[in-house]
Amino acid sequence: MSDTHAHSVAFVRETEIPASPPPYAATGPVKWMRENLFATPANALLTLVSIYVVYLVLAVVLPWILNGVWTTSSLSECREVLQGKTGACFSVLSERWNQLLFGFQYPSEFYWRPTLALVLFFIAAAPVLFFDLPRKLLIFTALFPFIAYWLIWGGPVMVPVVALLGFLGGFLVYQRFVQGSFAAGFFGGIFAAFVIWYLGGWLVPDAPVDSDGVVGNFLLPAVPSRQLGGFMLNMMLGVTCVSLSIPIGIALALGRQSSMPLIKIVCVVFIEFVRGVPLITLLFVASVMLSYFFPPESNVDLFLRVVIMITMFASAYIAEVIRGGLAALPKGQYEGADSLGLDYAQATRLIILPQALKISIPGIVNVAVGLFKDTTLVSVISMFDLVGMIRGPILASTEWNGVYWELLGFAALLFFVVCYGISQYSQWLERRLATDHR
Incomplete structure (x- = not known):
């Protein structure tokens, strides 16, 4: 074969050329920015x-934060240390942190x-929020409200024990009637729990204290509800009212769709x-009028009255949210439950509610x-929550009169952390339960 013919044959590679990396502008941060x-x-x-607006904001905020003072005992001393420079007086946080978190009356x-x-x-809350954990942990979840009550308020240990027995009785009533009527079982259980709850003295948390500061027959001194305050009060109201309003809202939503007219x-x-009523109006009702609905001899403290009103308020809104979820379910889900021979309670618990929720x-x-953010409204009825502490005892003192941004910024940070955590958990839960897109 001649050299000319040899050079005219096409060359065929026996190995694959390695892939070239993508252009720098088509990947990574540059691609995202484009x-x-x-x-x-x-x-x-x-x-x-x-970017320019952010620069203007940071140019003012960063020096104010970085030049902040933490060790003085009054606003005037902060200004002396700063000597005309821009800077925050964070000393109010380092000195009054206990009042901001626990109130000014809760014993240190x-x-x-x-x-x-x-x-x-x-x-x-872990076994409720993350359902991969062992179900046995729910036993501690059920006991936690009574343990928390005894820890925070103190007093005789028999008060939370009798309240626990009341809820156990209510659960037994629910179990007895659940085969016949879901609504009758639920409300019958609540009624039985409330009766034993009331007989156990839950409505009188301000128990008398003896000379040694020990209440009743136990070693944990009592703390009256009027001494609760700070961010602790916001957390207690938020957790308690949300926990109570969800099951009540579910019952109201199901009751609104009930075939029984009454x-x-x-x-x-x-x-x-x-x-149709503002929450602040309900809080004033809780402060002034709600005690008239209880027996004259009972001492229903303000905290319990506020919990009742906020729970009622949130339950109505949650009921409408859940009713929307129930209305979004196709009619075939109800017909499928009927075809399986399930009664109303079984169909609601096993098929309808999981999808609607x-x-x-x-x-x-x-x-x-x-x-949770609306719990700050309790400051208008003389309950010293976080905002009430800032507006009342702290700013009223001569040492810190005039410190606003530091205190309100700290309050905003605490509320943001809690609300952002709730939002992130809900997004994770939605992704976890998005079985229809898999």
């Missing part, structure tokens, strides 16, 4: 304007009790009335976040 910040001329202009030697209750709360009318009137997660979280 797609999200500079996709169009208008987006690029808005991005530049936003008992700070460990609400702190321990908070730690136990995360342990008790139950439906009662639920509709309750929901529409409560949703999954649909209602964003709305329920929205109500929970709004309710």
